[in-house]
Amino acid sequence: ETGVTQSPTHLIKTRGQQVTLRCSSQSGHNTVSWYQQALGQGPQFIFQYYREEENGRGNFPPRFSGLQFPNYSSELNVNALELDDSALYLCASSLGGEETQYFGPGTRLLVL
Amino acid sequence: DAKTTQPTSMDCAEGRAANLPCNHSTISGNEYVYWYRQIHSQGPQYIIHGLKNNETNEMASLIITEDRKSSTLILPHATLRDTAVYYCIVPYSGAGSYQLTFGKGTKLSVIP
DSSP, X not given: OOOOEEEOSEEEEOTTOOEEXXXXXXXXXXXXXXXEEOTTSOOEEEEEEETTEEEEEOSOOTTEEEEEXXXXXXXXXXXXXXGGGOEEEEEEEEOTTOOOXXXXXXXXXEEO | OOOOBOOSEEEEETTSOEEEEEEOTTOOTTOOEEEEEEOTTSOOEEEEEESSSOEEOSSOEEEEOXXXXXXXXXXXXXXXXXXXXXXXXXXXXXXXXXXXXXXOOXXXXXXX
């Protein structure tokens, strides 16, 4: 059974740029959730995708957007990067209708 | 959504049992209690969850009080590798999605 994978592991961008982060869900899972974790804080829910549709969103602006593909992998896109977007971005997969989410290792984004 | 309260930090001697408490006094009858942990700079790791009965798996035991207003995660024989931040979570269910709301958790330090 393959776990959740994320790419890249680290990324450096400058303010105003755009970034795409990728996530492959655990085998058999059809739901992907994204979280942002600032330094010293707990992860904060960004949004969730179920069967290629957004299925819940946290308190994040529209410049945070996502996609889910037919194979249930997912992308997180962030436009017009701000310094405060520097964080660890976590992807978690689950089976729709179940609460248990399994996390990937995260992508650490630094915005300069 | 039910809020949880945990101590900020705890110490435990290596080889002893670590007992991590959590209060969730506003939990409703059909909401589960979940525990995750996060070792420094890694993605959160699922540990265990329960509804009303005590649960045990290869990682830990979960004791839930009869009124369900609090629970205790027990690591029976703590090792140095158990040093991590432990999160007690009651997932929020809204519009068909389950969102994990992470607080600050309990930083457990296992001491040699």
